[in-house]
Amino acid sequence: MSPIDTSIGPDRARELFRAELADVRTDAELQALRMRWVGRKGSWVAAFMEALATATPEQKKAFGRGANELKNEVEAAITEREAALAATRQPANAVDITLPGRRPAFGHRHPLSLIRDEVGAIFTRLGYQVLEGPEIEDDYHNFEALNMPEEHPARDMQDTLYLAEPLRIGAGQPLTLLRTHTSAMQIRHMEQHAPPVRLVAIGPVYRKDNLDLTHTPMFHQVEGLVVGKGVTLADLKGTLAAMAEALFGTGIGIRFRPSFFPYTEPSAEVDIQCIKCKGSGCSMCKRTGWIEILGSGMVHPAVFEAVGYDPNEVTGFAFGMGVERVALLKWGAEDIRLFYENDLRFLEQFGL
């Protein structure tokens, strides 16, 4: 900081002032600057005024105006800077808003639960009721009423887990097994209700499958059933196409492949267009462009007869889909066992 020296003249002094003002960062510095330049005693402006008092008329004329201009500029600049500093100043009770917030706790939905809800919502929108049912079943509801009598080879298609001791809960047959599909629930519903029927049954089912990348001995199924006058296979196709688009995205097509299930005739396995390559063929769909997603068909007349419906009066369609399979496809997970480990690092990927 240069000592006060009026001999340099007001113009040079003004340059000095501007340089010093540029360095000011705080209120305190600004106050010091104010004292040094416009303080009543010992400031630059005071010194110029004193010098002016003893100056010759020529000198007065020469820098009298300059001194006054200096004074005005200094005062104006300081006031302006004062306002600017005030504008950036933190209020007295300010907090550091860059520190992390205190987050109220929330948990994460299980991915299978998300899919269950999503599928339930899709079918609720399509006018279906959503049902759940018992997980321990009798042979009749799980097999026989579904056109799989004792000794039927199709029973081998679903390796069944049996109870060590049959249970007697309520009326009806002794309960001997863990349901292998939610189709058992369809039978229970049709036994109690006359057609038309429009339902989806959702819940866990059990099969004696070893744990591997794509199998678990318990998994979840969504089973759909529509019964009424004039229900057709084309209705099934439209319904499943709508579901596939709702679940996997607009434009995802489906195709039917004829297949066999004892409880439907005709039967079809349903593929969706590969969600990765959109049908052009990739490793995920084994270069076929299609991925199997569910089994379906027109309810077999023997099933209607078992529940007292007249197969000449009504027709119906049914489909069964694995929730885990949908979850694996939708989120590109590669190991179904992750769904049952309940590792929070996995669950926390799925929001709420």
Place this chain on the structure above:
Amino acid sequence: MKVLLSWIREFVDVPEPAEDIGKLLSVRGLALEGLESHGDDVVMDFDVTANRPDCLSMIGIAREIATAYNRPLTVPAAPPLTIGASVAVTIEAPELCPRYAGAVADVTVGPSPQWLQDRLTACGIRSISNVVDITNYVLLELGQPMHAFDLAKLGGGAIVVRRAKSGESITTLDGKVRSLTPEMLVIADASRAQAIGGVMGGADSEVSAVTKRIVFEAAYFKPSSVRATSKALGLKTDASTRFERGMDVTAPARAMARACQLLEQIGAGKASGTIQDVYPAPQPAASLVLERARLPGLLGMDVPDANVERILRSLGFTVAPHTGGPYGDGHPSDGWTVTTPSWRVDIKRQVDLIEEVGRHHGFEHLPSTFPGVQQAPASSDPRIVRDRRVRNALLGMGFSEAITFAFVEAIAAEPFLAGDSPVALANPLSEKFAVMRPSLLPGLIDAVSHNRRHGRRDVQLFEIGTRFSPRAETRGVGFAWTGLATADHWSGARREVDFFDLKGVVEQLAAVSLVTLTFVAADVPYLVKGRSAAIAVNGSTIGVCGLLDSGVGDRRDLPSGDAVYVGELNLDALTAAAPAETLRATPLPRYPWVVRDLSMLVDDTLSAGTVRGTIRSAAPVTLSEVREFDRYQGTGIPDGKISLSFRLTFQSPERTLTDEEVQAGMQHIIDALTRDLAATQR
């Protein structure tokens, strides 16, 4: 079913590449599982569904291809054999074996020609000798399982088809001794079983290098009998797989003729030219009516008549116009009378015919339509809405949702059985999945343990699911909490979860369910006594909450020293107690409330609940809320005493309370506490 493209092409002119054939067949009902080249040839592996045993053969697959491509099928025809003296065959159990054919041949046993060996190998069958290879060749080509006996080894030179005698046994071709029961069918000679009918031949009469005369067997065995026998013996063979699904009862004669033809063709021997064919009750061909209107009625697409007839005829059905319908004779045909070929054992009803027409017309032609709605949809299972409410509440309290297997290890279930026997599985996948869970907690404890062992300090998990007892399935919610109660934050002190965090969770679940719960000290084997509570509604216990017993935790590999708080509620019982149906809105109070604080010194053996109970019973009706806001023991408080502070809120729906009446109420409460609980006001 592995088929060889060159073999297929003997029966149908299909020059298309195997990939294309596979693609088309996959949308016609035969999914292509694999494709591999075999020299110049291609092996196509088709997934044949359980209802189509006729497709477990070259001719069966060729017929599907011919229909799919609309090309003619050439069936291999061998000169038929004459019925005549051959080998004596007696069927003693026609209910298990409706047809049995035998034919004698002189043979020179040796290796098969290379082309025959190659075909078998390509289809996954090991070449054994020319005679045995012929039986397998016919099996693959026509689907009919066959067997060859060394005639010299058959005692009495005769064949008796009968049930096994109790205690009878046989050494089968695989060298194993099999004990038989009278439910099983055997092919015997005069004295003993020489084969298990439809399953496997016996070692004693096996064709060997020195065999000179053989008997070929081609028979029809009852599917359920073969299935039961195969299952009982744990013995699955190419033959049993076919017989148990149902073979063509007319095939044995054709198969026999083909086998004899091949025998001479490859120079393996000379057949006698006659066949002993025992078929006492021939089955008539089945016919069905296919109503025209049913096709679009079930499929939702129209199939031109010409296509209906073309498809059915190509598949081997005979088709004639049906005129005996509802309009009577003389009216235009309303459909077709369709006669089923003997190999199509799966065709039993009209719908089966509709499927045949539909799949070969092509499901790709199905339009996308929606079923009509005739009435308003019924409501969904009320548990879904209830579970969602509980789930949302727990998610909002920081618990993540778990889904665990409903079967657990027996030892993990044991502390939770509450006197019930476990619901055990007869054939569990492993000991880890031996019994159905009596509680949601074993699964949750394992999940907590998994997370802790994977470096996670703070774990909050819940599960909504079914619990199993011999009396009922009930839906419950379980929750587990270990680690910090408050999230780590730069601003404050950390606090570990304690009993009251968990109790608060239960209280909030009660609040969202609109029920009032009561808590009493619990004594259950999996919770620490003095840190656990039984939860009751309207006097009946519906759950527990508290600190997990460390022994239980140790057995599930929880890190030692972990304090894990767990709880479980019976949701069905919770719902039953909720007043959802009778819920009525209460108008908001129009008069101000009055708050008074009260601090009392009481014996430290007294529970807050007891003190609160005394306050409530002594209070005027205007006391609307009692809340503990401080509990203090230590400096300034005599030994054996605690200071409990309550905030009491008085309010009347009818008027503004006066200071005097509130004061009188307070005095009444203080008097009761002093008198009944020896409390003193601080």
